[in-house]
Amino acid sequence: MSAQRVSSRSLRRLFDDTACHYDRITGLMAFGSGAWYRRNALQRGGLQEGMKVLDVAVGTGAVARAVVGIVGASGGVVGVDPSTGMLAQARRKLGIPLVQGVAECLPFGDGAFDALTMGYALRHVSGLSPTFAEYFRVLRPGGLLIVLDFARPNSRIGLGLGRFYLNGVVPWMSRLSSGSREAELLMHYCWDTLETLVPAETILAAMGGCGFQDTRRVRWFGVLSEYVGRKPALAS
Ligand SMILES: C[S@@+](CC[C@H](N)C(=O)[O-])C[C@H]1O[C@@H](n2cnc3c(N)ncnc32)[C@H](O)[C@@H]1O
Numbered sequence: 001m002s003a004q005r006v007s008s009r010s011l012r013r014l015f016d017d018t019a020c021h022y023d024r025i026t027g028l029m030a031f032g033s034g035a036w037y038r039r040n041a042l043q044r045g046g047l048q049e050g051m052k053v054l055d056v057a058v059g060t061g062a063v064a065r066a067v068v069g070i071v072g073a074s075g076g077v078v079g080v081d082p083s084t085g086m087l088a089q090a091r092r093k094l095g096i097p098l099v100q101g102v103a104e105c106l107p108f109g110d111g112a113f114d115a116l117t118m119g120y121a122l123r124h125v126s127g128l129s130p131t132f133a134e135y136f137r138v139l140r141p142g143g144l145l146i147v148l149d150f151a152r153p154n155s156r157i158g159l160g161l162g163r164f165y166l167n168g169v170v171p172w173m174s175r176l177s178s179g180s181r182e183a184e185l186l187m188h189y190c191w192d193t194l195e196t197l198v199p200a201e202t203i204l205a206a207m208g209g210c211g212f213q214d215t216r217r218v219r220w221f222g223v224l225s226e227y228v229g230r231k232p233a234l235a236s
Helices: 008-018 021-028 033-046 062-071 083-093 128-138 156-178 181-197 198-207
Strands: 051-054 076-081 098-100 113-119 139-150 213-220 226-228
Touching: 008 021, 008 083, 021 051, 021 156, 033 062, 033 139, 033 213, 033 226, 051 062, 062 113, 062 181, 076 083, 076 113, 076 139, 098 226, 113 128, 128 139, 128 198, 156 181, 198 213, 198 226
Parallel strands: 051 076, 051 113, 076 098, 113 139
Antiparallel strands: 139 226, 213 226
């Protein structure tokens, strides 16, 4: 699933090293993927007040913060991420439980959550099926899965514009605004993973193959994808 410019060990280091710049450099990317978009996408996906939610790949907490706002005091959010640096940033901003771990092997019991969210990280997991199987396991019967990610532009013009902006302008602006070579590399890596993204049908098929029902994908602004599915209510 991941582009091979960076190995999984050095990817972890890359996220650790850029965690302190992450919010600023992703803010530069814009594309409507800010706080309001995340909140709207999660509500569109069916997230509701009172739910107990696991946010996988919590990063600095951008999706988790939106989840907290939706589920309110009667709900709850737990964040999980492999990167020590990202978790440290999230800890400074969010008063939620944060746990170190990876999507493919979640440190939680079966059926522990009403909903599971993941933002802009499906491209980093080692395999779709092991990941969705874990999501299925930790969700209660009837539980909701919402995955937000980028979409690969369809047309050659879209791809060319995307490459120019995301593999040229954004890495350059990231280096300029942070002074960090790693921040520039992270943005190049981000483009690599986007350019080699598997088709939406492959992701939906992997969700379905792991037992999720009512799976759908909605595309926004040509570059953003929302994948939604439900664990069957009678699943054990
Ligand atoms: C692009 S950031 C997204 C952070 C946040 N969800 C957001 O919307 O801004 C990707 C995150 O995925 C995490 N990550 C990388 N590999 C992962 C894995 N195998 N399982 C879970 N998270 C992973 C990274 O540490 C990083 O925090």
